[in-house]
Amino acid sequence: MSTLRDRFGSARRPGRTVTHPRPAGSNPGADDATVDAVGKISAAFEVVENARGMLYAFHRMSGEADLALQDGLEALRAAGHRQLADEIDDVLVGRDVVRDMWTFQLVEAYDEQYWQVFREAAALVQDELSGGAPHVFEAEMKHREQTEGSGREPTREEPREEH
Numbered sequence: 001m002s003t004l005r006d007r008f009g010s011a012r013r014p015g016r017t018v019t020h021p022r023p024a025g026s027n028p029g030a031d032d033a034t035v036d037a038v039g040k041i042s043a044a045f046e047v048v049e050n051a052r053g054m055l056y057a058f059h060r061m062s063g064e065a066d067l068a069l070q071d072g073l074e075a076l077r078a079a080g081h082r083q084l085a086d087e088i089d090d091v092l093v094g095r096d097v098v099r100d101m102w103t104f105q106l107v108e109a110y111d112e113q114y115w116q117v118f119r120e121a122a123a124l125v126q127d128e129l130s131g132g133a134p135h136v137f138e139a140e141m142k143h144r145e146q147t148e149g150s151g152r153e154p155t156r157e158e159p160r161e162e163h
Contacts, residue, residue, distance in 0.1 A: 013146040039137025045122035059103035
């Protein structure tokens with residue numbers, strides 16, 4: 001029976017260099033605590049990006065639901081239920097999703113009030129403390145894991161291979 005290593009190869013790449021090395025010398029981003037802190041700010045912004053994507057999905061889904069409702073109302077009318085369709089049309093088609101706002105306005109407000117500010121703050125931290133290099137923390141983690149692994153010693157059945 002073949003092992004995972006036989007089938008897929010080892011993840012270890014000891015000859016690789018760090019993709020985004022930390023700033024050199026007396027730069028304030030050169031110490032471990034700063035690299036960790038910048039990584040946390042970057043990770044927080046990635047969560048904001050994910051939330052923004054969900055907000056865009058909410059916007060798209062709400063719009064699709066409104067168009068599907070309008071198709072359904074036309075079908076009700078065609079089936080002879082004009083009064084019911086007209087009543088629903090009157091109270092729901094074109095309705096604000098929150099007071100005075102459609103979903104596109106929610107997206108625009110989020111972008112202007114929160115996302116743009118967060119993006120600029122994350123960029124400022126990256127520029128000032130990482131020399132503009134993104135994902136320094138993750139690049140070092142990649143290098144560490146591909147050269148040293150998880151710290152677990154391989155079993156006798158899985159000897160460590162050098163590539």
